Amino acid sequence: MTDYLRPRTLDEALRLAAAGRVVPAAGCTDLFPATQAPALAGPILDLTGIEALRGIARGPGGWRIGALATWTEVARAALPPAFDGLRAAAREVGSVQIQNAGTVGGNLCNASPAADGVPCLLTLEAEVELASVRGTRRLPLPAFLTGPRQTARAADELLTAVVVPAAAGAGQGAFVKLGARRYLVISIAMVAARLEVADGRIARAAVAVGACSAVAARLPALEAALAGAPAGEAADRVVPDLVAPALAPISDVRADAAYRAEAAVELVRRALVRALPRQEAA
Numbered sequence: 001m002t003d004y005l006r007p008r009t010l011d012e013a014l015r016l017a018a019a020g021r022v023v024p025a026a027g028c029t030d031l032f033p034a035t036q037a038p039a040l041a042g043p044i045l046d047l048t049g050i051e052a053l054r055g056i057a058r059g060p061g062g063w064r065i066g067a068l069a070t071w072t073e074v075a076r077a078a079l080p081p082a083f084d085g086l087r088a089a090a091r092e093v094g095s096v097q098i099q100n101a102g103t104v105g106g107n108l109c110n111a112s113p114a115a116d117g118v119p120c121l122l123t124l125e126a127e128v129e130l131a132s133v134r135g136t137r138r139l140p141l142p143a144f145l146t147g148p149r150q151t152a153r154a155a156d157e158l159l160t161a162v163v164v165p166a167a168a169g170a171g172q173g174a175f176v177k178l179g180a181r182r183y184l185v186i187s188i189a190m191v192a193a194r195l196e197v198a199d200g201r202i203a204r205a206a207v208a209v210g211a212c213s214a215v216a217a218r219l220p221a222l223e224a225a226l227a228g229a230p231a232g233e234a235a236d237r238v239v240p241d242l243v244a245p246a247l248a249p250i251s252d253v254r255a256d257a258a259y260r261a262e263a264a265v266e267l268v269r270r271a272l273v274r275a276l277p278r279q280e281a282a
Helices: 010-019 071-076 081-090 096-101 104-110 117-123 220-226 257-274
Strands: 023-025 044-046 056-059 062-066 127-132 135-140 145-147 158-165 172-178 189-198 201-210
Touching: 010 044, 010 127, 010 158, 062 104, 071 081, 071 096, 071 104, 081 117, 081 172, 081 189, 104 117, 104 158, 117 172, 117 189, 117 201, 172 257, 189 257, 201 220, 201 257
Parallel strands: 023 044
Antiparallel strands: 056 062, 062 158, 127 135, 127 158, 172 189, 189 201
């Protein structure tokens, strides 16, 4: 096996992955910075020539986001308002150059606790599709992300797509990020929210916080408290006791744990306001 492999079809890529340990590569916006050497250690499996891994499409069961879809493509995609949080996050991933090269699949496989796309995909009930010569399987995103820089992907598997079920396309999405500066920043904390509102009340809420635990986390207690509440009171229902138990923030060079915990509560409030239908937020 050579050090650099560039298959043209998914079947060929899966055979190469099954033949021995390879390093899948796409945009390389995470892979290159993580490499503490003048060159990547092979064998490198370059996936960028596989058209089957590209594109964003709506099907009978929901939406399919190809693993090679870039963040620029996500930001520009014709998606319903439920995806507005994901599209907003796409515009916050690094610089424009990073957004043009970085891929959704690579972002998930890198499994950073501060990955901007993850909270939004959690609110969209996303699943990941994994393929190998043994077959294809789907995992809910929380089951795929098992820890910091850790996933449930087997060595011979490739992440081929992210799937959002049709039911999660309802409502309005939003994303709020806190960093030390406006652009080109790793999050101190971030929140995604998706609200379904009917007759002035919240029918369903999905809220997730990133960069405040080993993996981004949904807030089930808050979601339950919001169900049935008047939409205009959504932000007022947010109290620390409904947020903190789901999180485990750390202290690092960007912020200490106490600040992250406090910031998360405020960001949740702001995200909920942004996720309200316009007439409710007025």
